[in-house]
Amino acid sequence: MLNSSKSRQIIYALFALAGVTLTSYFNIQYMLEQGGFSLSHFIHQAYINNASSSLTNDVLVIWGAFIVWSFVEARRLSMARWWVYILLTATVAVAFAVPVFLLMRERRLAEINID
Template sequence: MARNWTPLALVYLALSVVGLVGTWTFNALAIVQLRDFFGDWFGSGPAVSSLTVDLLVVAVAGSVLIFVEARRLGMRFAWLYVVGSALTAFAFTFPLFLAMRERRLAERRIAEADA
């Protein structure tokens, strides 16, 4: 329903698109340049390793949040966001989940107002 797309949901959706396009632009460059993706990721010095650990911890915490919130709100197929992040990027799937979560919350508010 169109009225479930709140401004916040649209912001999350836009961030999801930016995350997908941004990460896959660099993934495509790595493929075209025949780079060793994981070698570059883990072997390019302490600064890159620090960023890697930082992002991995955030991705794990975000994945836990996805499962907990999806269960709390009755959102089905939450596991697809986590699996999808391995196939695309967490920068895409996490904001996408937040957008769908916001839609679910808006749906609940509308149902409560109509009741």
């Protein structure tokens, strides 16, 4: 199933949908509980215990690696508007932006006939 570009595109789209749905739900719950959004409070909550600190640092390391890799990969494949994916990581979620980048990368690979 993963041998075709179209199959990979569908899988990446499903991951993007899951990423935006799951993170948005909890972000909305957070804002409803807090009466809005405070970046400093959000960061404090992200480091409230060892488990959340581990997950937060895990995501931050992945985020950093993604920025470097996606920049290089976007240039290599001549993908336009690379910065949009980085903006999405900060404004929507890493769990959304990475699969969207992978989806667009897969489309670009198909466009230039690289499998």
